[in-house]
Amino acid sequence: MLDKKEKLRETFFQLLRFAVVGVVATAIHYGVYLLLLNLLSENIAYTIGYLVSFVCNFILTCVFTFRKKASAQRGVGFGLAHLVNYGLHVALLNFFLWMGISNKLAPIPVFCIAVPVNFLLVRFVFSRSGQSESVTE
Secondary structure, eight states: OOOHHHHHHHHHHHHHHHHHHHHHHHHHHHHHHHHHTTTSOHHHHHHHHHHHHHHHHHHHIIIIISOBOOOHHHHHHHHHHHHHHHHHHHHHHHHHHHTTOOTTTTHHHHHHHHHHHHHHHHHHHHHSTTOOOBTTO
């Protein structure tokens, strides 16, 4: 059993690891979006970027951020959390485009809002009871 100080420390490092994974996934997402932007509409380019980064994000989130084994149950939970997050991403993207922000810069404020929300959703999926097996077990 972890005491209060150890739990706080683990939460801090978990958030730090999440940030690293988030930077990698966001860079992949934004890079794919920018590459496809001249060929496809903003929403389609954004969606493809999201899907490409999703795969990398799931693996890194399991192994590195939360140090849990990948499982079908976690995959479903992760997918559902990201489905909610994807809806938030697309709504915010279209809002910022509507506000007149260029299509190359509009994802940046989206990431600033949606990434912290995603942390809370994904953390819930990985911290639910009955899913305690870690990668090192």
